[in-house]
Amino acid sequence: MTAGGSLSRTGLGCLLAALVFTAPVLAAQDDSAQLAAGAKGFQALPQEQAADWLKRMAEAPFRVNYEGVFVYSHGESMQTVRVSSRVAGGTKESRLVSMDGTQREIRCTQSGSVILSTDGGGRQVERRFSKRHFPDIFPEQAAQLTAWYTVALGGISRVAGRECRELALIPKDAFRWGHNLCIDQKTHLPLKAVMVNESGRPLMEHTFAEVQIHKARVRAVPSQELPHALDSAALQVRNLPPGFTKIGAMKRKLPNRSDEVEHWVFSDGLTHISLFIEPAAAPSEPVKGEGPRGMVNLLTRQVGAYQVTVLGEAPWPAIESIGLGLAERRP
Amino acid sequence: MSERDIDRQLVERVRQGDKRAFDLLVEKYWRRLIRLLSRMVRDPDDVQDIAQETFIKAYRALPQFRGDAAFYTWLYRIGVNTAKNYLVAKGKAMPTLSQQALPDEDDGVEERLAVQDVSTPESELLSKQVALAVNEAVENLPEELRTAITLREIEGLSYEEIANLMACPIGTVRSRIFRAREAIAAKLRPILGTSEDKRW
Amino acid sequence: MQPNPSVPLQATGQDDDGLSALFDGELSDAQGAALIRRLSEDDRLGGRWSEYSVIGDALRGTAYSSGRFRARLRSALAQEPTLLAPVRRPVRSHPALWLSAAATVAAVTWMVLGAAPGDPTAVEFAARPADVNVSPYLAAHQDYAQALTANAEMRFMPVKLAIAETPR
Numbered sequence: 001m002t003a004g005g006s007l008s009r010t011g012l013g014c015l016l017a018a019l020v021f022t023a024p025v026l027a028a029q030d031d032s033a034q035l036a037a038g039a040k041g042f043q044a045l046p047q048e049q050a051a052d053w054l055k056r057m058a059e060a061p062f063r064v065n066y067e068g069v070f071v072y073s074h075g076e077s078m079q080t081v082r083v084s085s086r087v088a089g090g091t092k093e094s095r096l097v098s099m100d101g102t103q104r105e106i107r108c109t110q111s112g113s114v115i116l117s118t119d120g121g122g123r124q125v126e127r128r129f130s131k132r133h134f135p136d137i138f139p140e141q142a143a144q145l146t147a148w149y150t151v152a153l154g155g156i157s158r159v160a161g162r163e164c165r166e167l168a169l170i171p172k173d174a175f176r177w178g179h180n181l182c183i184d185q186k187t188h189l190p191l192k193a194v195m196v197n198e199s200g201r202p203l204m205e206h207t208f209a210e211v212q213i214h215k216a217r218v219r220a221v222p223s224q225e226l227p228h229a230l231d232s233a234a235l236q237v238r239n240l241p242p243g244f245t246k247i248g249a250m251k252r253k254l255p256n257r258s259d260e261v262e263h264w265v266f267s268d269g270l271t272h273i274s275l276f277i278e279p280a281a282a283p284s285e286p287v288k289g290e291g292p293r294g295m296v297n298l299l300t301r302q303v304g305a306y307q308v309t310v311l312g313e314a315p316w317p318a319i320e321s322i323g324l325g326l327a328e329r330r331p
Numbered sequence: 332m333s334e335r336d337i338d339r340q341l342v343e344r345v346r347q348g349d350k351r352a353f354d355l356l357v358e359k360y361w362r363r364l365i366r367l368l369s370r371m372v373r374d375p376d377d378v379q380d381i382a383q384e385t386f387i388k389a390y391r392a393l394p395q396f397r398g399d400a401a402f403y404t405w406l407y408r409i410g411v412n413t414a415k416n417y418l419v420a421k422g423k424a425m426p427t428l429s430q431q432a433l434p435d436e437d438d439g440v441e442e443r444l445a446v447q448d449v450s451t452p453e454s455e456l457l458s459k460q461v462a463l464a465v466n467e468a469v470e471n472l473p474e475e476l477r478t479a480i481t482l483r484e485i486e487g488l489s490y491e492e493i494a495n496l497m498a499c500p501i502g503t504v505r506s507r508i509f510r511a512r513e514a515i516a517a518k519l520r521p522i523l524g525t526s527e528d529k530r531w
Numbered sequence: 532m533q534p535n536p537s538v539p540l541q542a543t544g545q546d547d548d549g550l551s552a553l554f555d556g557e558l559s560d561a562q563g564a565a566l567i568r569r570l571s572e573d574d575r576l577g578g579r580w581s582e583y584s585v586i587g588d589a590l591r592g593t594a595y596s597s598g599r600f601r602a603r604l605r606s607a608l609a610q611e612p613t614l615l616a617p618v619r620r621p622v623r624s625h626p627a628l629w630l631s632a633a634a635t636v637a638a639v640t641w642m643v644l645g646a647a648p649g650d651p652t653a654v655e656f657a658a659r660p661a662d663v664n665v666s667p668y669l670a671a672h673q674d675y676a677q678a679l680t681a682n683a684e685m686r687f688m689p690v691k692l693a694i695a696e697t698p699r
Contacts, residue, residue: 072561289685465590484586
């Protein structure tokens with residue numbers, strides 16, 4: 001018996017010859033979400049089932065206690081984070097610790113989150129405006145995402161030693177990125193989340209390396225997201241991409257700067273775009289910015305007496321449409 | 332797409348100080364290296380010495396490895412150079428070998444059993460048994476598993492290339508190759524006297 | 532390793548195809564990093580890695596050799612000092628932000644180009660390199676958004692927007 005391959009070379013040659021002229025099945029850039037879903041081996045779900053899956057994924061972080069390590073990667077940049085989350089007294093508390101040398105920890109509760117850092121000497125405490133983090137990535141009203149994303153179900157996979165179901169959120173338009181997820185079979189907690197562009201290319205990824213998940217005895221209730229109103233808005237936002245609403249607005253200082261700016265946040269539930277408004281320093285032309293892999297896009301321009309900066313992990317059309325639809329509010 | 336950076340993640344781990352990651356790379360390539368070297372060098376003891384020195388050199392040179400070639404190509408180049416220097420130092424002749432020669436895994440020629448730690452009838456028998464068990468196991472695989480593992484291990488194709496050829500999703504390719512490996516490994520274990528739990 | 536027919540055959544273990552994919556270099560960066568971490572600690576995974584290597588070699592007709600070479604090499608490598616390659620910063624001069632707030636900022640030069648008024652073809656290079664930080668905006672954005680960190684490196688270019696530029 002030859003010690004070589006058992007598929008004879010002629011046999012393999014025939015196989016290759018027969019298949020090399022077949023049209024490629026992996027259609028990468030087709031408009032139809034159905035075809036895209038089917039080509040990748042995914043089944044698009046009807047609205048009801050899609051909403052059901054989204055609901056379960058959104059509730060999962062409130063029904064379990066979990067502890068683990070996940071890896072975040074974006075281009076060449078990678079971070080390892082230890083995370084633990086606990087449901088107690090009807091609320092959820094979590095803690096994230098960087099494992100890459102920076103002495104930084106975030107503590108999140110229902111009322112907000114706090115960053116503790118120990119950078120050479122003293123301990124610093126800073127407020128952070130969001131209490132969300134992987135794997136708690138879905139908004140409370142997650143079912144509404146079906147208006148903007150097709151939900152497609154894939155096969156079973158394994159992440160961190162646990163069985164999980166592949167699930168794709170395919171954008172219905174060009175205003176948002178897609179998300180490919182792997183959802184824990186037992187608890188529906190996302191174990192892997194990859195933000196992808198229109199060609200399916202990964203933009204950023206969160207993956208658990210190890211995780212323990214236990215069902216909590218009593219589930220927590222997510223706190224109400226209070227509507228934010230901004231009183232003396234200098235500008236009107238006249239144009240938002242479909243599905244985006246204002247979820248936050250505040251006057252704040254930017255890190256390492258002393259002046260105050262207005263910071264508004266728009267979201268469709270998964271995608272976040274920020275708008276910053278400040279007095280214009282000097283007349284300038286509009287400038288567009290693009291981050292690695294095109295994940296983050298930015299526009300800065302002058303509107304009247306103000307310098308406006310729009311940026312987010314969203315395709316350029318979303319950034320542009322917000323940036324274009326700004327006007328000074330007439331007194 | 333033949334020169335993919337297959338082992339980049341492992342190399343990166345080694346550079347960050349994880350010696351066990353280098354162990355994984357060794358485990359993956361050491362028999363191939365020995366096979367290559369034994370085409371150039373007759374004496375099995377020499378081959379082992381050269382192979383050992385090659386891995387040590389590669390480990391030390393990793394910080395300078397720029398990743399502009401595949402790791403195993405870089406490793407083999409070190410191997411060829413080490414072999415040449417070794418033989419020169421020992422005053423031995425070396426069969427003519429093209430400077431550009433890169434490892435050719437699938438020339439389909441039945442190799443004489445190249446190197447054994449100790450060339451005994453027992454070790455030669457074991458080697459034959461392993462080859463037999465693996466090939467039998469592959470013959471008995473369902474066709475799509477057999478095709479997938481063959482395209483990967485013998486033709487050296489990427490999952491994407493295999494997916495295009497087999498007209499199936501990449502995830503299916505990945506699963507088929509995994510299942511093929513598991514089925515073959517199950518047939519191997521009794522011969523090697525290992526259980527799944529033991530570290531080799 | 533001598534054959535030992537008295538060792539019972541164990542049932543197949545975890546159905547984790549990640550190791551197989553890692554062996555073929557087909558895992559994403561994050562997944563690869565995650566699995567390599569586990570591999571360092573899990574001997575059972577290490578055993579399977581070895582099996583995959585034997586299988587591939589056998590398919591290509593490489594003779595099987597047992598462990599004496601490996602044992603020798605292992606002890607030789609144990610003598611080697613641990614590598615401490617300089618950690619390659621993914622972004623040369625822009626450190627990765629992590630949960631922003633007190634992130635160190637890096638200046639980015641913005642080249643601003645403008646067209647001479649009334650002349651659509653000529654582009655006047657009114658290059659006004661203003662050192663503007665994009666990092667504080669990105670950091671503030673991440674305070675609110677999901678991403679824990681992002682690369683602050685960006686490419687900038689002028690853009691023509693389809694609106695009247697006359698100030699109100």
